[in-house]
Amino acid sequence: MNALMDKPASTQGKAVVVGSGFGGIAVALRLLSEGWDVELLERHADIGGRARVFHLDGVAFDAGPTVITAPFIFEALFERFGERMEEHVTLLPVEPFYRMDFVDGSYFDYKSGIEDTVAEIERLSPGEGGAYAAFLKATEVMYQRGFVELAEQPFTRVTDMLKVLPDLVRLRADVSLYGFVSRFFSDERLRKAFSVPSLLVGGHPYRTSSLYGLIHALERRGGVWYPKGGTGALVEALAALFQRHGGVIRTGQQVSAISAEGNRVTGVEVVSGEHYEADIVVSNVDPLHVYEHWLPMGRWGRLVNGWRRRMKQSMGLMVVYFTTRRRYPELEHHTIVFGDTFKEILDAIFDKHELLDDLSLYLHRPSATDPQMAPANQDAFYVLAPVPNLNGKQDWETLEPVLTQRVLLTLQQRLMPDLFEQLSATHAITPRYFHDALSSPFGSGFSIAPTLTQSAGLRFHNRSPHFDNLYFVGAGTHPGAGVPGVVSSAGVVERLVKEDSHKRQKRLVPVQGENVI
Ligand SMILES: Cc1cc2nc3c(=O)[nH]c(=O)nc-3n(C[C@H](O)[C@H](O)[C@H](O)COP(=O)(O)OP(=O)(O)OC[C@H]3O[C@@H](n4cnc5c(N)ncnc54)[C@H](O)[C@@H]3O)c2cc1C
Structure with missing residues (x-):
């Protein structure tokens, strides 16, 4: 899995990314494009994490994600390297987006066309089709605030959270997704159908914030796609992009510890005993697992126990x-x-x-x-x-x-x-x-649940509050699970890394007459 071509001169230092899920690969690509020397370590012989490929009966199966939305987030990764995604992977449109099959023998096709979807609503529940436009408009507002503006916004300080509170109140983020959908539709089957997206990110529709209505707008705007050859083909295309531009992937490397000096991490250790030195470490592995097993948490140990007890896990x-x-x-x-x-x-x-x-x-x-x-x-x-x-x-x-x-x-x-x-x-x-x-602490499918009290700054932070140069990407962090979520979390990490490098450089600017080594 190691290909060294077109390796750029490293300008920023050495970054080690642990875990090759979508979040890990996306952050590895972003850091590489910013001039970091990036090594991606994966415990398995194959890559992709929840999106890896299984083989059974001579057939390749996507193990996890099958609904690919927001293709623009992948296109943007290719564009960073002056490449075009369509030259490496083909996204095929899925029609209908979903079929919903009910126990009474009826079904509802949620389609790619708005008019077709309205017709389906009318067929299922005459008189309710007209509500779809208002529903879609309301999800658009959530999409704009929740995805476009906040998905790549770091939440590492209390003030970051305070800034968005008025919006959360205005958008009634305290209402559940099911409650929100019920404002528009009275047929129980439609309520279920439009509440399902919370399950795609591991949340109970009656507890997950209505903000997740944004998934509907995301699907409507960007479409629902399936990569030709399976989701694994998209993972492979991203990994190949990374390697073509000098990134290194090392499979079969199970990390067992992160080394630290004071409040800075210095690298990671794998079970074979090898140590990979790093200027920054980004973990794509569940943050609770990392804090519990890999770090000398010392006086913060009690905090970790509290997280284990209190945080609600996804299903x-x-x-x-x-x-x-x-x-x-x-x-x-x-x-x-x-x-x-x-x-x-x-x-x-x-x-x-x-x-x-x-x-x-x-x-x-x-x-x-x-x-x-x-x-x-x-x-x-x-x-x-x-x-x-x-x-x-x-x-x-x-x-x-x-x-x-x-x-x-x-x-x-x-x-x-x-x-x-x-x-x-x-x-x-x-x-x-x-x-x-x-390495999912409770065997959950989507890390911690997407409840309002575990959202944004209340999820695991994308930068460790305890170690200055340790970052987290993936489902347990902001903005959360689902492929668009974890790829966006890579954007949050990139911003934090840049912010931190900038601060460090400012500290290193020599005062006149002073030498900085
Ligand atoms: C069955 C299923 C279906 C899904 N369907 C969809 C869908 O259709 N659409 C959608 O958007 N989302 C879907 N999701 C959610 C989505 O797949 C995940 O939220 C997302 O892929 C998780 O990515 P991640 O970046 O958090 O990393 P993960 O995929 O969790 O990867 C973490 C990586 O870390 C590695 N690792 C763990 N421990 C170590 C260690 N000690 N050393 C080195 N490496 C280690 C793992 O092997 C893994 O490769 C689905 C999830 C599942 C499980």
Whole structure:
């Protein structure tokens, strides 16, 4: 994975980025383009983190993100190096954006066209189509403030947070996403359909701030895409861009400690004992894991325990990857299969850490958009079920095969009547995988939950308050989970690093007659 071409003369110093999730790769690219000498360390032999690629039955599966929005954030990364994204990866439009399948046998297609979406609303709930324009307008306001203006804004001081409080009050960010959607639609199915985005970032729609309505505007403005060859192709294209311009990726490097002198970090140590020196370290690994396991926290230890106890985690995920012996052209690319209940399922998962018999699922069929994602006349899917994170007492070793059967049975009953006849191979991951393989402290799918009291300056800070040159990128930090969120967090880190370099340079400006070494 090491390619050294066009290596620019390093001007800023050495940056070590730990973790090759979307956030890690994005920050590595940004720092590289700013003249840092960047090394990216990844514990696994492959890259991508939650967006890595699994192989099953000779088929490549995206392990995680499948809904790619805001293509401009990736285009901007290529443009930094004078390149064009479309020469390296092709984004295919997804239509409909999602199909929502309800237990009463009805469905709702959320489409790429506004008029088509309004027609779908009217078909499902006559008389409600007119509300869509007002709903979209309200989400646009949130998008403007929450994404355009604040997503790359650092929140490291109390005053940063105080500055945005009036806006949060004005936008009624205290109202839940479900509550916000309910102001516009009365049909329960539409309320569920438009509240789903909070689950895409790991939040309960009844607790997640209405600000996450911005996801709807983001999808509407930028579209919903799928990279040709899968999300893994986008990860590979970004990694190749990094390497083409002199960045170094070292896989199989599991970091076990960050070395520090006083309030400055000096590098990272990997399990083999090797030490990588650095002028700055950026962690793409969950901040709680880093503070608990890698740093000499000394007197701050109690603080870390407090975070562990108090911070609300996002839900866990069970994902079953499977292949079938026939194609299912009757199924869309993204289908949300709502259970009998909605709030009850989520309350059980988020509050009681329990799993009900009733399940809500998300089914991914990439061959609907890119036929090459499955062998000819066969198909490849993943089905995702929100489940309790490891705060629950489930024994996942026992539960995994049982739940796999229940999930597949639900699919057979709802969408794929011949599934068990056609099923070829399966592979499942559970919250244990997120804990063991991705260093997620509670095995949660999306790090800490996106509640209002864990947003912006109340999430883990993108610059450590304890170590001057340690930064955090990725789902646990501001602005939060989801691919656009973690890529934006790389922008926050870049701003902080620049700010800090600038401050350091100012301190180094020689006073007349004084020598600075
Ligand atoms: C199943 C699933 C589906 C999703 N679907 C979508 C979607 O459709 N659209 C969307 O926008 N978002 C989606 N998300 C959310 C999105 O994928 C994540 O929020 C985002 O990819 C997380 O990126 P990250 O930068 O935080 O890093 P992560 O992907 O969490 O990567 C962290 C990296 O750190 C590495 N690491 C951990 N410990 C060490 C160590 N000790 N040493 C070195 N490296 C280490 C890991 O191996 C990993 O590569 C989904 C998530 C999941 C799990």
